[in-house]
Amino acid sequence: GDEALIALDTVSERATSFFYPNVRLGVTGLSRAGKSVFISALVHNLIHGGRMPLFEPAHNNRISKAYLEPQPDDGVPRFAYEKHIEDLIKNQIWPESTRAVSQLRLTIEYETASGWGRFFSRNKLHLDIVDYPGEWLLDLPLLRKDFATFSRESIARAKSEKRTEIASEFLSLADKLESNTEADETAVRELSDSFKTYLANCRKDELALSTLPPGRFLMPGDMEGSPALTFAPLTNVTDHAEPGSIQAMMERRYEAYKTLVVKPFFREHITRLDRQIVLIDAMQAINAGPDAVADLERALVEIMSCFRPGAGNLLTSLWQRRIDKILVAATKADHLHHESHDRLEAVVDRxxxxxxxxxxxxxxxxxxxxxxxxxxxxxxxxxxxxxxxxVVVGIPAKGERIGDEIFDGIRQTAVFPGDLPDDPEALFRMESMPQQRFVRFKPPKVERTAEGITLSLPHIRLDKALQFLLGDRLQ
Ligand code: GDP
Known part of the structure; x- marks a missing residue:
C-alpha cells in the first residue's frame, strides 16, 4: 500500500517513479464552522507561497512547490477548490459551505531538513484532504442504540427547557401518532419533516445548539429524500413494535440509516484518516450563552470520541489507520482584536x-x-x-449595516469585539456573555504584485495549525 515508504536516494530524479507517502487529513466541524474557507486558504497559501513564519518548512524555504493532482479515490466528489478561490479572490464573496464528503490531493515537493544544505535531498508528500460535515460524526453513538432508546432520548431532549418551545410543533404532531397504528407513508413523512425543521431551528443563532442527531437530518448529502432519511422519534414507543405498525416502519428505517448511511461513512472515510482538524465556531456559541457553550462542549466530546481507535469496535471493519494528531481550532479569530486571541485559545483548551x-x-x-x-x-x-x-475594521458583507467610519480611504465598519473573559469557566456560568456585536465581513481584497501575481490570502495562525498538522511529515 501507499504506507510503504521507499527509501529515497539523494538522486531525486530516480525517486519520482516510486510511490510517495501520503497523509490523509480529515477536515471537519459543524456546519458553518469554516471548513470550506479553511481548506481553500490552506491550499492557496501552500501553492502561492503565502507568508507562514510559524510553518517551519515554509519559513526555511524548503517547500519547492505545491500543486494539485488527481485524488486517489475516484468515487468521491472533488473539493471545488478553483470555484471557491474564484469566489474568495475574484468575486470577494465567501465560498459555498461543505454539504457532503469531498476530497482534494495536494502534492508538496520539499527539500528535506536533514540535508543541511550539503546534499539537497528532495522529497514529495501527497496531502489528501478529506472534507466532511461534523454532523455526520455525531451519528456514531446511534450504532449502539436501538430505535426505542433513540426515541426516548430524542424526545427527552426535545422536551428540555431550552428546546421545548422550538419543538412544540413536532411534539404535538408526534403525540397524535399512536405507535401501533398501521404504517402510513404520509404520516411518517410529515413527522420526519417536522422533526427536521425542529433540529434545524436548534442550530440557529439564538440557540446555536450542536448535539442534534441524526446528522444527515441537518446535512443530508446525496441520500436526501430516501426512506433511510425519512423517520422520526416517537413519543410513545413500546419495546416490541407491532408488525406493520408505524413504529415498525420507523424502526426499519432507523436501522437502515445505521447500516446504509452511518457505517459506510465511517468505514470508507473516517477509519482511513491519519490526522484530523476539528473546526469550531466558538464565538457563535459564546454569543448564544452558556447553554450553547455547554452543548458545543458535549458535541466536541462526541466528535472526538469518534477518533479513538476503540471507536472502531462498533463497526464491522477494523480501524485501518490510526489518527495520531488532532487539532481543535476555533476559527474566525479575525473577529477579535489580537489581545483576545490567547483568550479564545484558552476557551478551546477548556x-x-x-x-x-x-x-x-x-x-x-x-x-x-x-x-x-x-x-x-x-x-x-x-x-x-x-x-x-x-476595534477590528472590515468591509461588511452584503446585507450588513454599512458603517460610517472611513479607514484607509474606504468606507468600512469598525466593531468593538468586546472582551473574552480571562477565565473560560465564566462562559459556562454567566447568564449571558456581554453580547458581542457580530458583523459578517466580506473576504479581504487580495493584492497583486506589479507583475500581476496574486498574493496569497491573509490569515491568522493558519501557519501554526499547519506546523502541528504537517511539520513533522515534511522533515
Ligand atoms: P463550513 O460549513 O464549515 O464549510 O463553513 P464555511 O467555510 O462555508 O464558513 C462559513 C462562514 O463562516 C463563511 O461563509 C464566512 O462568513 C465565515 N468564515 C469562515 N472562516 C472564516 C474566517 O477565517 N474569517 C472570517 N472573517 N469569516 C470566516
Missing amino acids: LVKNVTISAGFANASIETVAMAAVRATKEATIDDGGEKLP
Whole structure:
C-alpha cells in the first residue's frame, strides 16, 4: 500500500517513479464552522507561497512547490477548490459551505531538513484532504442504540427547557401518532419533516445548539429524500413494535440509516484518516450563552470520541489507520482584536479539557489553536469619548449595516469585539456573555504584485495549525 515508504536516494530524479507517502487529513466541524474557507486558504497559501513564519518548512524555504493532482479515490466528489478561490479572490464573496464528503490531493515537493544544505535531498508528500460535515460524526453513538432508546432520548431532549418551545410543533404532531397504528407513508413523512425543521431551528443563532442527531437530518448529502432519511422519534414507543405498525416502519428505517448511511461513512472515510482538524465556531456559541457553550462542549466530546481507535469496535471493519494528531481550532479569530486571541485559545483548551482527560487518547496528541483561515479585518483604535477602544475594521458583507467610519480611504465598519473573559469557566456560568456585536465581513481584497501575481490570502495562525498538522511529515 501507499504506507510503504521507499527509501529515497539523494538522486531525486530516480525517486519520482516510486510511490510517495501520503497523509490523509480529515477536515471537519459543524456546519458553518469554516471548513470550506479553511481548506481553500490552506491550499492557496501552500501553492502561492503565502507568508507562514510559524510553518517551519515554509519559513526555511524548503517547500519547492505545491500543486494539485488527481485524488486517489475516484468515487468521491472533488473539493471545488478553483470555484471557491474564484469566489474568495475574484468575486470577494465567501465560498459555498461543505454539504457532503469531498476530497482534494495536494502534492508538496520539499527539500528535506536533514540535508543541511550539503546534499539537497528532495522529497514529495501527497496531502489528501478529506472534507466532511461534523454532523455526520455525531451519528456514531446511534450504532449502539436501538430505535426505542433513540426515541426516548430524542424526545427527552426535545422536551428540555431550552428546546421545548422550538419543538412544540413536532411534539404535538408526534403525540397524535399512536405507535401501533398501521404504517402510513404520509404520516411518517410529515413527522420526519417536522422533526427536521425542529433540529434545524436548534442550530440557529439564538440557540446555536450542536448535539442534534441524526446528522444527515441537518446535512443530508446525496441520500436526501430516501426512506433511510425519512423517520422520526416517537413519543410513545413500546419495546416490541407491532408488525406493520408505524413504529415498525420507523424502526426499519432507523436501522437502515445505521447500516446504509452511518457505517459506510465511517468505514470508507473516517477509519482511513491519519490526522484530523476539528473546526469550531466558538464565538457563535459564546454569543448564544452558556447553554450553547455547554452543548458545543458535549458535541466536541462526541466528535472526538469518534477518533479513538476503540471507536472502531462498533463497526464491522477494523480501524485501518490510526489518527495520531488532532487539532481543535476555533476559527474566525479575525473577529477579535489580537489581545483576545490567547483568550479564545484558552476557551478551546477548556472545551477539550474533558476529552483529553478521558482515556483512550494515549497515542494521539491533541492541540488547540485560535485562528482565522482568512483574515477579513484589520485592527485599529478608535476614540470613544476620550476612551481608546481596540476595534477590528472590515468591509461588511452584503446585507450588513454599512458603517460610517472611513479607514484607509474606504468606507468600512469598525466593531468593538468586546472582551473574552480571562477565565473560560465564566462562559459556562454567566447568564449571558456581554453580547458581542457580530458583523459578517466580506473576504479581504487580495493584492497583486506589479507583475500581476496574486498574493496569497491573509490569515491568522493558519501557519501554526499547519506546523502541528504537517511539520513533522515534511522533515
Ligand atoms: P463550513 O460549513 O464549515 O464549510 O463553513 P464555511 O467555510 O462555508 O464558513 C462559513 C462562514 O463562516 C463563511 O461563509 C464566512 O462568513 C465565515 N468564515 C469562515 N472562516 C472564516 C474566517 O477565517 N474569517 C472570517 N472573517 N469569516 C470566516
